[in-house]
Amino acid sequence: MxxxxxxxxxxxxxxxxxxxxxxxxxxxxxxxxxxxxxxxxxxxxxxxxxxxxxxxxxxxxxxxxxxxTFLKKTVTSTNDSVVTATSNGSSGNISTTIEKITLATSRTWIGQPVLTGSNPMQADTKLSSLGTLPSDNKLKFKLTKPGTSDFVKDGTTDKIFEITIDPTTETIDSLTQKLSNSDLGVSAFYDSRTGQIVITNKETGAGSKITFADTNTQNLYENLGFTSNVNNELTSTNNNLGTDATFTLNGLSMSRSSNSFTISGVTYTLKSNTTSPVTISASTDSQxxxxxxxxxxxxxxxxxxxxxxxxxEERYRKYDPLTDEQRKDLSDKEAELWDAKAKSGMLRxxxxxxxxxxxxxxxxxxxxxxxxxxxxxxxxxxxxxxxxxxxxxxxxxxxxxxxxxxxxxxxxxxxxxxxxxxxxxxxxxxxxxxxxxxxxxxxxxxxxxxxxxxxxxxxxxxxQLIDMDTRITNFNTRLTQVEDRYYRQFTAMEQAISRSNQQSVYLSQQFGGEQ
Known part of the structure; x- marks a missing residue:
């Protein structure tokens, strides 16, 4: 430089x-x-x-x-507390009568009291005190869902539902929590006042089964008050097998494993047992x-x-974008108004x-x-x-x-x-x-x-912007060169003036010396 x-x-x-x-x-x-x-x-x-x-x-x-959008239906029920319904759009404009409703129920297993002497065990009782636990720390089950007859499949083989337990810390209460959080599809709790475990299927309908997939799992649950049959299925003396929903639709007796089901594009949800008829109507949702x-x-x-x-939009060609120097001379409001004019009409x-x-x-x-x-x-x-x-x-x-x-x-x-x-x-x-x-x-x-x-x-x-950036960069390089040239010229001038001043001083000293 x-x-x-x-x-x-x-x-x-x-x-x-x-x-x-x-x-x-x-x-x-x-x-x-x-x-x-x-x-x-x-x-x-x-x-x-x-x-x-x-x-x-x-x-x-x-x-x-x-x-x-054009298949929307408005569905009404004469008694929403007993039956509600929605349409998926594929149903026609229909009117159905549903009656003689018995709701589907879930299967429930209630174990016998788990006692210490004559007293129920506490919820924090360690499982290790109830007998031998699985050597691999896993409880294993097979599941048959309501309305089916075969085990749930994992591909082409029976699926094994596993629950991992910690033999050093696991309690009766924590076991029921893990059972509820598992993929087995049940909810469970332990009542420390009666000493009984209750397991309830989350799905309604008849035919659901839980089967022990190994002996250690079976033995543990028998120690927790449950029983099993010759097919290794979980049973209990207080056993609600679960039932399907039954009803009559336009005179036809029907059953479903769930209280919510779809028939001809209309999804019905049963809410209460009743013998009285309820009318469901589906019509075009014109609104x-x-x-x-x-x-x-x-x-x-x-x-x-x-x-x-x-x-x-109007294009104000006299209003070019403000340069940095120009913006310094304007107030914020003035600059804002100017920018609005300058930006106007870009797509005119x-x-x-x-x-x-x-x-x-x-x-x-x-x-x-x-x-x-x-x-x-x-x-x-x-x-x-x-x-x-x-x-x-x-x-x-x-x-x-x-x-x-x-x-x-x-x-x-x-x-x-x-x-x-x-x-x-x-x-x-x-x-x-x-x-x-x-x-x-x-x-x-x-x-x-x-x-x-x-x-x-x-x-x-x-x-165009790439080209503009290139031109701006090149122009900035040229400006730097021009600025350097100006400074070189002024520097040369300063140096010449300095030499002239030195000569003047020298001559002045020489002439002064002769006098």
């Missing part, structure tokens, strides 16, 4: 003079920096538009783009479908509204978004081959384009009653209007068309402005 001498001989403020000279040299650099800032703002605005489109696409997918369509219309209007605002007249808006509007207006002329356009079910030019293609619900009537009369046709599958634009439902168009628009925007996962070399604006 050039040695810099700051006005010692001349008395001039060299640093200030160089700084002023460099201001003019920096003007092209400021222009490059401002252009880079404009590109970054444009990139960010493009990405904001893509986020807006992505949110709309997700709402379509979760709402009117799903056939299940739910209506709400989904309203949400879709609102989001569409919001989306195209924000995009329209962006492509028509953008062809990608403008043509994309036209395509979205076309997707909305074009008819869909639903097979029913009264349901082939949104306008025919009460949804039309706003008559106000200022709305720029927004939708409006012109007749809510007409829309509700259309849904109630033929929800299948409304479903096809939105979700009809097809290979041509005439056969595709509105939701599918819109999602295709949104995907196309987003792809074009990403090609120009990228996304958070793309590097700058993978999209057009990014490549």
């Amino acid at each position: 050039t040695t810099r001498i700051s006005g010692l001989a001349s008395g001039m403020d060299i640093d200030s003079m160089v700084k002023d000279l460099m201001k003019a040299q920096r003007i092209p650099l400021d222009k490059l920096t401002q252009k880079k800032q404009l590109l970054e703002w444009q990139r960010d605005d493009y990405r904001d538009m893509n986020k807006l489109l992505k949110d709309f696409d997700q709402l379509i997918f979760d709402g009117v783009g799903r056939q299940s 739910g479908i209506f709400d989904s369509i309203i949400k879709f219309v609102d989001q569409y209007n919001t989306t195209i509204g924000k995009i329209n605002d962006k492509v028509s 007249g953008d062809t990608i978004l403008s043509s994309g808006l036209n395509q979205l509007r076309s997707d909305m207006y074009a008819s869909v081959n639903t097979g029913k002329a009264d349901y082939d356009q949104l306008a025919k079910i009460g949804i039309q384009t706003s008559s106000s030019y200022l709305d720029k293609g927004k939708l409006t619900i012109t007749d809510e009653n007409k829309l509700k009537d259309a849904i109630a009369k033929d929800p299948e046709a409304v479903k096809k209007l939105f979700t009809n599958s097809g290979t041509t634009s005439e056969t595709k439902g509105i939701a599918y068309r819109l999602r295709d168009s949104i995907d196309s628009i987003m792809g074009k925007v990403e090609a120009k402005a990228g996304n958070s996962s793309r590097g700058n070399n993978q999209f057009a604006i990014g490549k």
